[in-house]
Every structure is written in C-alpha cells, then in structure tokens.
Amino acid sequence: MTTLKARLQEDLTAAIKTRDELRASTLRLTITAVHKEEVAGTEARELSDAEVEKVIAREAKKRREAAEAFDKGGRAESAERERAEGEVLAEYLPKPLSDEELATVVAEAVAEAAAQGNEGPRAMGAIMKLANQKVAGRAEGGRVAAEVKRHLGS
Structure with a gap:
C-alpha cells in the first residue's frame, strides 16, 4: 500500500x-x-x-x-x-503555488519554449505542457492557462 x-x-x-x-x-x-x-x-x-x-x-x-x-x-x-x-x-495535497511562484514557473516555461523555437501565441500548447510539468498539480489548469495568456499578452 x-x-x-x-x-x-x-x-x-x-x-x-x-x-x-x-x-x-x-x-x-x-x-x-x-x-x-x-x-x-x-x-x-x-x-x-x-x-x-x-x-x-x-x-x-x-x-x-x-x-x-x-x-x-x-x-x-x-x-x-x-x-x-x-x-x-x-490536508493531503501539496501546498498550492502562490501567484508569484506561478508567474515565475510560467516565465521559465515561456523562456524554455522560446529556446525550443516555440514563440508567440501559437506556442500556447507547448508552454502549457512545460508549465504543467513544472507545476505538477500545485495549481489548477485554469490558473496556469490564465498566467500563460497573460505572459503571451493575448
């Protein structure tokens, strides 16, 4: 068990x-x-x-x-x-990410996606994939998506 x-x-x-x-x-x-x-x-x-x-x-x-x-x-x-x-x-879940921590994770994912040749609003999927791997259940998908959109300016 x-x-x-x-x-x-x-x-x-x-x-x-x-x-x-x-x-x-x-x-x-x-x-x-x-x-x-x-x-x-x-x-x-x-x-x-x-x-x-x-x-x-x-x-x-x-x-x-x-x-x-x-x-x-x-x-x-x-x-x-x-x-x-x-x-x-x-009580059984990891501590959720604060807004600042989430912004930092998304910024890293945006930079990583840009390094892989994915830039701009069309890179949303690639950035979401990278960000969700880093977040690992500590933030809801909707929050992550909103932060990615904010970073991409769309």
Missing part, C-alpha cells in the same frame, strides 16, 4: 474512533474513489502516491464546484459542508 493511501486509511480509523463524522465520511468517499481508480481498466493495479494525489485533487475540485453550485442555488448549509470537506482533502 502506498504511503499516502495508508495515511488516508489510518486517518479514517482515527476519525471513526474520535467520532468525527465529517472527516470520516470525506475520507471514506476519497478512499472509495482511489479504489475505483485502482480497479478501473482491464487490470487492477496499485496506485502510486502521485496517482493517489491526483485522485484527491479531483475529489477536492468536485467539492469546490459543488459548493459553488449550492451557493448559487441558495443552499448555504450544503455549500458550507462541501467547503469543509474540501478543507479536509486539502
């Missing part, structure tokens, strides 16, 4: 023992999502920590989107629950 998956399991056990319903239910759903990812496809496999992290990030994103939808629908209590679940999941 990977270390992150084992940590999720241990934290679930602790949450159940302390009767922390929010944390326990959030971790149960996340562990289920990890398990579904492991058995998806033609052959069951053990996920790496990086893959488990991606599943957790996807689950956190679902919580943010659900909170926004509940806010728009006037269901503040449900939105607050989704936000609280998102905060629990954030």
Whole structure:
C-alpha cells in the first residue's frame, strides 16, 4: 500500500474512533474513489502516491464546484459542508503555488519554449505542457492557462 493511501486509511480509523463524522465520511468517499481508480481498466493495479494525489485533487475540485453550485442555488448549509470537506482533502495535497511562484514557473516555461523555437501565441500548447510539468498539480489548469495568456499578452 502506498504511503499516502495508508495515511488516508489510518486517518479514517482515527476519525471513526474520535467520532468525527465529517472527516470520516470525506475520507471514506476519497478512499472509495482511489479504489475505483485502482480497479478501473482491464487490470487492477496499485496506485502510486502521485496517482493517489491526483485522485484527491479531483475529489477536492468536485467539492469546490459543488459548493459553488449550492451557493448559487441558495443552499448555504450544503455549500458550507462541501467547503469543509474540501478543507479536509486539502490536508493531503501539496501546498498550492502562490501567484508569484506561478508567474515565475510560467516565465521559465515561456523562456524554455522560446529556446525550443516555440514563440508567440501559437506556442500556447507547448508552454502549457512545460508549465504543467513544472507545476505538477500545485495549481489548477485554469490558473496556469490564465498566467500563460497573460505572459503571451493575448
């Protein structure tokens, strides 16, 4: 079992023992999502920590989107629950990049792409590919794309 998956399991056990319903239910759903990812496809496999992290990030994103939808629908209590679940999941994710750090990473990717002969607005795809490799899940794709567009002046 990977270390992150084992940590999720241990934290679930602790949450159940302390009767922390929010944390326990959030971790149960996340562990289920990890398990579904492991058995998806033609052959069951053990996920790496990086893959488990991606599943957790996807689950956190679902919580943010659900909170926004509940806010728009006037269901503040449900939105607050989704936000609280998102905060629990954030504990298992790497610290997100600040705007300054993201700008630095994108600037490096733009320079690297230019060195490879990719320049201007048409190089967006190449720059995004380089930037996303450097960001490695510490910033959402939309934030990265907005920063790349800002750098390219489009």
